Amino acid sequence: MYLHGTSRINDKGHLEIGGCDATDLAAQFGTPLYIMDEALVRQRAREYVEAFKASGLPFQVAYASKAFSVMAMCAIAEQEGLSLDVVSDGELHTALQAGFPVERIHFHGNNKTPDEINMALETGIGCFVVDNFLELELLNALAGDKGKKVNILLRITPGVEAHTHDYISTGQQDSKFGFDLGNGAAREAIGKALTLSNLILLGVHSHIGSQIFEVEGFRMAVDKVAQFAVSIREELDLTFKVVNLGGGFGIRYVEGETPLPIHQYVQAITDAVKSNFSDANYPLPEIWVEPGRSMVGDAGTTLYTIGTSKNIPGVRKYIAVDGGMTDNPRPALYQSQYEAILANRGNAPLEETVSVAGKCCESGDMLIWDLELPQSESGDLLAVFCTGAYNYAMASNYNRIRRPAVVFVKDGEADLVVKRESLDNIVCNDVIPARLHKSPLAK
The missing domain is CATH 2.40.37.10 (Lyase, Ornithine Decarboxylase; Chain A, domain 1)
Incomplete structure (x- = not known):
């Protein structure tokens, strides 16, 4: 066993x-x-932080709270020096109630509602990861209404298909997430973002899937993102300050599954960043990652x-x-x-x-x-x-x-x-309308 x-x-x-x-x-x-x-959760967090420190690159390790979002976990993430990803007002509220530092919160999601965006703007979160053109316009307008300028990353789909289950593979072209790199949508989104005065474009986000046991997919994603970054610098004179490479690092569930040690994933990513960006004479960006499953x-x-x-x-x-x-x-x-x-x-x-x-x-x-x-x-x-x-x-x-x-x-x-x-919790939001209190046979 x-x-x-x-x-x-x-x-x-x-x-x-x-x-x-x-x-x-x-x-x-x-x-x-x-x-x-708890000791294992903290160990995993420290393995990520120490591996990135060893790389010498500036970084943020953001715990992907969708994996397990409770206030106590947010408290551990803060104590271990992590940032935090949220994808709903519920996850954001959980983080806020736990006292998590708002400047280290990143807001994801492919269909953020106006109420969710307003909530995040009012609390002053650190960054929005923008998923589509409608959100670009909406976020800019709502930020303007509040007299704010907000940091954003644009989520791009790099066309890298990780070796994982179809339902948890997200980096391929046919995905509900992000701006596609291959068909020009990502380039168009960059251009659009630069025209919106209430948005500060820090860079891009890429996530290729979940439960990944090898590093080649991450290397390919870095290569494609770096090529895109170079082309944007040449065309639009914009240099990405941040590149977020998502998560997806696998764990062992059953015999025969062989995930790599955390430091090997991190080293592969950081080595690829150094190689690709340095070869292009491009300033090394700050690297963000988003482990969730592999943390907990x-x-x-x-x-x-x-x-x-x-x-x-x-x-x-x-x-x-x-x-x-x-x-x-x-x-x-x-x-x-x-x-x-x-x-x-x-x-x-x-x-x-x-x-x-x-x-x-x-x-x-x-x-x-x-x-x-x-x-x-x-x-x-x-x-x-x-x-x-x-x-x-x-x-x-x-x-x-x-x-x-x-x-x-x-x-x-x-x-x-x-x-x-409790059983009372089960029915606490139920309501019986007054008309249903009457017997159907009553006259």
Whole structure:
């Protein structure tokens, strides 16, 4: 079994994370439960920062909060010297409520609403990443209404197709994001931005996809961005001060996946920047990146209680847990794979192959197919690894199931950072109109 970060099997045979016994966490906080290994999150943040410091280039490492946005995570990002990406008023509000420095917040999104833009303008965020022509005009007008000039990057699609799932590949020409480099839209957007008096164009943004295990795609993206930068300098006398190369750095979910160490991704990017821009006699820009999954993904573990089981002779055995696609929709969305163990019997021999089903009323609510486990029983605790990214963030109330609590564990201490939803939370926004209080048979 592969254990991440501070995870281990302790003397009792129980899974332990951050010095906390998983069985104790289940007893104290209930299940399903998201457990975040705080030490591993901080380690990942420091690996990025130290790797960029070693490059000698000016930089910002911006945590992509879409991966896991809670106030406690924003606090850690601030303490580790990170910037922060947000893509909605909800993520922005979370950052603001956590006291995150507004000048280090970058606002992404392909369809920012006027209300969201106004909110970001009023709070004075550091940069907008502009995705389309309508947003250029709208942002300029709204900034003008407030007498402000705002920093922007233009998101471009460089035509680099990363080796990843279609749903999380974003750098190819056929993408809902950004200005296309190949068809001239990016060049047109630069020219347009320079005519808008309330926008300060710092440079460009490029993101080629997610869960990437090699560096060639990043090198290709740097090469294309550098060529574009040189052409813009020659045509429009504009030198990019910032080049944002996005994120997408992979993590290990299951055996056989082999992501590179963080410093290798960073070195490949910074070496490519130095080579491409220096060869063109172009001032080296400040480099921004946006890790999300690779900052928090393998720091997360979801703890479930096993309930019922169903054995179909000659076919398979199902075991059902007290969560499912409501707390982890990724297997249903894009066939994501996970590893898991019995948290209360971590050293027991593997004796059966089971498939882990959720409790939702959907045949597709399956978390893991064909998992090797000890002989499992109702009441056992199942720990599913690498659930720190896009699990809590994508959680829903389908079937009116309550979303789980989240705890941070470190040095033997467990801190609740998100309370478990209550039944009252489920109905707190429901309203019954007065006309529905009448009996349909009343005259």
